[in-house]
Amino acid sequence: MKYFALFSLPVDFNIDLELLNQAYLQLQKAVHPDKYAHKSSAEQLLAVQKSAQINDALHILKHPLKRAEYMLSERGIDIRAEQQTLQDPMFLMQQMELREELEDIKEANDPDAAISAFDKQIKKIDLDYHTQLKTLIAQTDIEQLHRTADVVRKLKFIYKLREELERVEDSLFDD
Amino acid sequence: MALLQIAEPGQSAAPHQHKLAIGIDLGTTNSLVATVQSGEAKTLADENNQVILPSAVHYTQDGIEVGEGAFKNAALDAENTLISVKRFLGKSKADIEVEYKQLPYKLSDEGGVFSIETCQGLINPIQASSEILKHLKLRAENSFGGDEITGAVITVPAHFDDAQRQGTKDAAELAGLNVLRLLNEPTAAAVAYGLDSGQEGIIAVYDLGGGTFDISILRLSKGVFEVLATGGDASLGGDDFDALLVEYFKQQTNQTHLEAKTLRLFISKAKACKEALSQYKTVNVGLEVDGLPQTVTVTKEFFNELATPLIKKTLRACRRAVKDADISNEDVLEVVMVGGSTRMPSVREQVGAFFEKQPLTSIDPDQVVAIGAAIQADILVGNKPDSDMLLLDVLPLSLGLETMGGLVEKIIPRNTTIPVARAQEFTTFKDGQTGMSLLVLQGERELVDDCRALAKFSLKGIPPMAAGAAHILVTFKVDADGLLSVTAMEKSTGVQADIQVKPSFGLSDDQVAQMLKDSMSFAKEDMQARMLTEQQVEALRVIEAINASMAESKGLLTEIESVALTTEIEKLAQLRETATKPDELKLGIEALDKASSDFASRRMDVSIKKALTGQSVDKV
Numbered sequence: 001m002k003y004f005a006l007f008s009l010p011v012d013f014n015i016d017l018e019l020l021n022q023a024y025l026q027l028q029k030a031v032h033p034d035k036y037a038h039k040s041s042a043e044q045l046l047a048v049q050k051s052a053q054i055n056d057a058l059h060i061l062k063h064p065l066k067r068a069e070y071m072l073s074e075r076g077i078d079i080r081a082e083q084q085t086l087q088d089p090m091f092l093m094q095q096m097e098l099r100e101e102l103e104d105i106k107e108a109n110d111p112d113a114a115i116s117a118f119d120k121q122i123k124k125i126d127l128d129y130h131t132q133l134k135t136l137i138a139q140t141d142i143e144q145l146h147r148t149a150d151v152v153r154k155l156k157f158i159y160k161l162r163e164e165l166e167r168v169e170d171s172l173f174d175d
Numbered sequence: 176m177a178l179l180q181i182a183e184p185g186q187s188a189a190p191h192q193h194k195l196a197i198g199i200d201l202g203t204t205n206s207l208v209a210t211v212q213s214g215e216a217k218t219l220a221d222e223n224n225q226v227i228l229p230s231a232v233h234y235t236q237d238g239i240e241v242g243e244g245a246f247k248n249a250a251l252d253a254e255n256t257l258i259s260v261k262r263f264l265g266k267s268k269a270d271i272e273v274e275y276k277q278l279p280y281k282l283s284d285e286g287g288v289f290s291i292e293t294c295q296g297l298i299n300p301i302q303a304s305s306e307i308l309k310h311l312k313l314r315a316e317n318s319f320g321g322d323e324i325t326g327a328v329i330t331v332p333a334h335f336d337d338a339q340r341q342g343t344k345d346a347a348e349l350a351g352l353n354v355l356r357l358l359n360e361p362t363a364a365a366v367a368y369g370l371d372s373g374q375e376g377i378i379a380v381y382d383l384g385g386g387t388f389d390i391s392i393l394r395l396s397k398g399v400f401e402v403l404a405t406g407g408d409a410s411l412g413g414d415d416f417d418a419l420l421v422e423y424f425k426q427q428t429n430q431t432h433l434e435a436k437t438l439r440l441f442i443s444k445a446k447a448c449k450e451a452l453s454q455y456k457t458v459n460v461g462l463e464v465d466g467l468p469q470t471v472t473v474t475k476e477f478f479n480e481l482a483t484p485l486i487k488k489t490l491r492a493c494r495r496a497v498k499d500a501d502i503s504n505e506d507v508l509e510v511v512m513v514g515g516s517t518r519m520p521s522v523r524e525q526v527g528a529f530f531e532k533q534p535l536t537s538i539d540p541d542q543v544v545a546i547g548a549a550i551q552a553d554i555l556v557g558n559k560p561d562s563d564m565l566l567l568d569v570l571p572l573s574l575g576l577e578t579m580g581g582l583v584e585k586i587i588p589r590n591t592t593i594p595v596a597r598a599q600e601f602t603t604f605k606d607g608q609t610g611m612s613l614l615v616l617q618g619e620r621e622l623v624d625d626c627r628a629l630a631k632f633s634l635k636g637i638p639p640m641a642a643g644a645a646h647i648l649v650t651f652k653v654d655a656d657g658l659l660s661v662t663a664m665e666k667s668t669g670v671q672a673d674i675q676v677k678p679s680f681g682l683s684d685d686q687v688a689q690m691l692k693d694s695m696s697f698a699k700e701d702m703q704a705r706m707l708t709e710q711q712v713e714a715l716r717v718i719e720a721i722n723a724s725m726a727e728s729k730g731l732l733t734e735i736e737s738v739a740l741t742t743e744i745e746k747l748a749q750l751r752e753t754a755t756k757p758d759e760l761k762l763g764i765e766a767l768d769k770a771s772s773d774f775a776s777r778r779m780d781v782s783i784k785k786a787l788t789g790q791s792v793d794k795v
Contacts (some may be wrong), residue, residue: 031785033655038557040720042772052594
């Protein structure tokens with residue numbers, strides 16, 4: 001779990017975002033290319049690389065879904081590049097309904113209200129999976145890990161929906 | 176008479192040599208240069224005590240005039256007077272023709288490069304921009320008594336895309352400046368404002384210049400300026416408000432098409448009218464059409480009505496930036512106004528209403544960007560080794576690649592903190608496929624046609640395999656200047672595929688080198704000599720940097736390693752004296768860099784450990 005170690009943080013899905021940010025700023029103060037602008041080219045090159053790595057590590061640890069995927073991959077289950085293999089009819093049905101609802105937002109009489117109602121709905125589902133993950137991800141036996149992976153896959157669907165909601169929002173604002 | 180310098184015992188006579196560094200605000204309408212002297216940042220004035228240089232370049236038979244003179248007489252020789260060229264940077268002729276219906280110039284795209292026909296031949300926007308930069312460089316050198324400038328920070332609109340940034344950097348290099356960093360204008364303003372006020376918390380910088388609009392949301396805390404989100408429009412500024420007035424003038428004087436001279440007159444009258452309306456309720460504009468005087472009256476109410484759609488457009492970008500920053504309007508502690516166009520009362524009113532806060536206009540909106548750039552430049556050249564300041568900026572526009580069906584696959588989304596490196600895997604479509612064509616795009620839309628095409632890469636030398644078997648890893652890297660580079664590798668064989676870059680906009684490295692050569696022969700200077708001097712300066716810089724690092728981290732090298740590295744340093748020091756060709760010296764610098772890379776990496780590891788434990792270097 002080198003990303004956690006990089007920020008001197010314990011390996012834990014319930015990450016302390018405040019501590020993460022503090023450690024991040026300390027590290028950037030040490031490695032940012034601006035600190036090496038008058039140093040040798042070898043040091044400048046390293047500074048860009050290190051600074052980019054630290055930015056990437058922060059990006060992954062800050063984001064709940066990416067953090068969960070990363071922790072799973074470090075435990076031997078890499079679902080980051082896989083095509084969807086989820087087989088849960090109930091869940092898929094719920095997804096289809098949500099998608100239809102999302103489509104209808106564009107034609108809604110009050111799109112702003114429709115967006116915030118939809119947003120609320122997703123947030124509730126998100127919170128539910130989040131709570132499940134908090135206890136699940138600490139487990140180490142393989143069966144539990146696969147259960148964890150399924151929750152993360154579901155969470156992935158939810159984040160996709162979120163992105164699409166944002167796109168809808170953007171397209172409405174662009175007019 | 177020079178005073179004798181007496182050093183304290185145990186200190187060298189020159190413990191800390193102050194290096195000359197400048198910050199340049201290369202604006203659409205106006206440009207400025209600033210520096211830090213005796214700990215204070217200030218803009219530098221010309222011999223007439225003017226700090227603002229109009230961004231106008233007049234090409235004549237005898238030479239090139241830059242600034243006020245060029246601007247004033249623009250209407251007399253409109254075709255040869257290049258004004259607001261910043262708006263053309265990184266664009267194609269087709270883009271410009273779509274965007275600007277009427278320009279007083281003859282446009283060309285000979286050799287695939289957009290340029291303007293002048294009496295001195297074809298001039299591209301990079302060359303014209305470099306004339307402005309040269310002018311400011313000279314002004315700074317004069318104020319330093321002719322001393323050499325070590326480096327410069329050049330500001331760019333936060334919303335500039337890769338081609339526009341690259342164009343700016345090329346212009347600076349063409350002007351003979353060592354570019355320390357390209358700095359986003361709102362970030363520069365935040366630095367000037369933040370260091371001055373000592374404010375902590377979230378601020379919004381609303382920057383409406385002559386040709387560009389930026390909104391940046393930053394978090395200020397203990398010397399760290401963290402950009403949370405940025406947005407804007409790289410072609411929306413004061414010029415657009417003028418253009419609306421020009422249209423109105425045309426309508427009122429029954430004109431449909433204006434010749435270059437009349438158009439330039441209308442534009443300058445529009446600008447003056449807009450400025451006057453900040454003070455007066457009604458302005459009578461005297462125009463001359465076909466030799467006949469005509470008067471058009473513009474009221475404040477009418478102008479506000481005209482301007483509102485443009486202001487609304489900026490507010491939409493504000494709303495999006497606030498959302499991207501994941502904050503709400505109430506979290507914004509202060510709204511800083513930057514850029515001359517924020518002098519318009521209706522802009523101030525509407526921005527104030529949006530953020531529900533009185534916008535801050537106490538700092539000169541024209542000078543604040545250059546001041547911030549100077550502060551950053553002073554730190555980057557190493558004049559303030561103990562400075563706690565850190566700027567964390569973001570990529571303004573998403574970067575991606577074209578995939579099947581004309582869709583864009585985003586590799587790095589907008590508002591990602593830079594520097595950043597992200598990779599994505601692609602595979603082959605057909606059996607035995609050995610090449611692949613990749614189109615690099617920048618923008619937020621899903622369709623390729625709606626995004627900006629930055630470059631086309633052809634990847635060759637992929638070993639023939641079954642379709643889908645090759646794993647091509649494409650890596651996007653964005654450095655601290657916000658500039659992109661792309662590499663590609665076939666993973667299963669480890670073959671680094673050849674990449675050919677064909678920039679869709681702007682200039683290739685060869686074209687820039689050629690322009691540099693041309694400008695040299697024009698100035699009757701020897702290109703080789705200048706390049707050799709540049710390498711000598713660089714060699715000295717590298718030697719000094721490594722010496723300083725060795726003195727700082729003695730414990731990181733064994734006796735033998737220390738001797739070996741010292742030998743390498745001496746080798747370069749000698750080569751610096753004897754080398755007659757720039758390439759020879761360049762290789763020497765690279766050799767020393769390589770010899771010191773292991774040491775550099777140890778130093779980096781130590782500073783990372785030190786950052787987290789707060790211990791001194793020796794204890795780690």
